[in-house]
Amino acid sequence: MDDQPAVKHEADPRPAEQDQAAFQQRMNAAGGDPQMAALRRVQDEIRRLDLERHVSDLNVLGYTVVPPERVATPEFIGRFRDKVLEVGQRRSGVAPDLKTGNSHTQFNSPFGQMPMYILFEDPLFEQVLMNEVSVALVDYLLGHRSLLSSSRGFIKARGTEALVLHTDFAGPAPFPTYSSMCNVTWALTDYSKENGSIAVVPGSHRLGRRPHGDEGVDQREAIDAPAGSMIIFDGYTWHGAFPRQTDGLRVAYANLFCRPYLFTLEKYQGKASPEMLARNPKRFSDFMGEYLAWEYDTPDKDMVKLGETMAAAMSLY
Numbered sequence: 001m002d003d004q005p006a007v008k009h010e011a012d013p014r015p016a017e018q019d020q021a022a023f024q025q026r027m028n029a030a031g032g033d034p035q036m037a038a039l040r041r042v043q044d045e046i047r048r049l050d051l052e053r054h055v056s057d058l059n060v061l062g063y064t065v066v067p068p069e070r071v072a073t074p075e076f077i078g079r080f081r082d083k084v085l086e087v088g089q090r091r092s093g094v095a096p097d098l099k100t101g102n103s104h105t106q107f108n109s110p111f112g113q114m115p116m117y118i119l120f121e122d123p124l125f126e127q128v129l130m131n132e133v134s135v136a137l138v139d140y141l142l143g144h145r146s147l148l149s150s151s152r153g154f155i156k157a158r159g160t161e162a163l164v165l166h167t168d169f170a171g172p173a174p175f176p177t178y179s180s181m182c183n184v185t186w187a188l189t190d191y192s193k194e195n196g197s198i199a200v201v202p203g204s205h206r207l208g209r210r211p212h213g214d215e216g217v218d219q220r221e222a223i224d225a226p227a228g229s230m231i232i233f234d235g236y237t238w239h240g241a242f243p244r245q246t247d248g249l250r251v252a253y254a255n256l257f258c259r260p261y262l263f264t265l266e267k268y269q270g271k272a273s274p275e276m277l278a279r280n281p282k283r284f285s286d287f288m289g290e291y292l293a294w295e296y297d298t299p300d301k302d303m304v305k306l307g308e309t310m311a312a313a314m315s316l317y
């Protein structure tokens with residue numbers, strides 16, 4: 001990658017597939033049960049990266065905020081924010097005015113300007129996807145072979161309407177007792193209520209359904225987080241956004257993930273170039289869904305690949 005990785009924990013240095021000895025050790029410890037071995041791998045990563053507090057937040061609150069110094073350098077966050085703004089400008093023809101925000105008052109939507117499907121716009125977004133804190137917490141919530149469902153930017157100015165509370169998970173209630181989707185949002189400018197931060201209802205992920213009417217509005221909390229923070233929430237957590245009341249732009253980027261038996265919001269399978277696949281760890285190709293064997297159109301389906309897909313779909317971790 002010519003764009004040098006600046007994310008501290010840039011890539012998982014020991015994915016199970018590349019470290020056969022560690023994998024074999026876990027398999028032995030798990031009595032040959034691949035699901036238990038996967039659970040151990042997830043646990044090892046949480047411990048190695050010292051993420052226990054964030055796992056506890058995800059369980060109790062349904063969201064967690066990882067501080068900037070744990071995820072990336074200020075230099076990387078600056079480049080990241082500029083890339084999102086660049087994509088926004090390419091998509092709309094509007095040059096963003098980060099200082100006044102006047103460029104974006106025209107995007108009259110609670111989402112502001114929301115360029116979608118942007119992973120392929122710059123290799124920097126691959127580094128974001130493979131950030132090892134993000135990978136470890138996504139693997140904890142959705143298992144180690146979950147898929148990237150969407151990659152999107154948010155550029156919002158003053159006056160943006162409040163975004164109503166919703167869940168990202170779109171299935172029927174009651175929701176499953178395990179997580180099905182999650183959202184990893186990077187705040188690329190400072191988040192506060194006045195700045196139009198995400199609004200969350202702590203603990204709402206446990207209700208297993210989406211809010212009815214105004215339910216939850218009084219329990220909304222703003223996320224106060226400096227630029228560069230990584231905000232991770234369960235797909236069942238009730239969330240929205242406060243209206244922005246300050247000048248300038250609120251810039252953010254979100255990767256959404258789902259379990260491998262769900263449809264992704266955006267199409268990734270078969271879309272990453274061979275160069276992209278080659279320059280990234282294997283987990284990247286799994287995020288793209290390269291291993292999946294759904295939707296086959298031949299009578300002589302590769303049963304090994306189908307078995308691998310079924311095992312990934314059934315694995316809690």
Ligand SMILES: O=C(O)CCC(=O)C(=O)O
Pocket residue numbers: 110111154163168183197198239240241252254
């Ligand atoms: O960041 C925002 O303003 C909206 C976030 C949101 O609702 C989402 O990503 O699902």
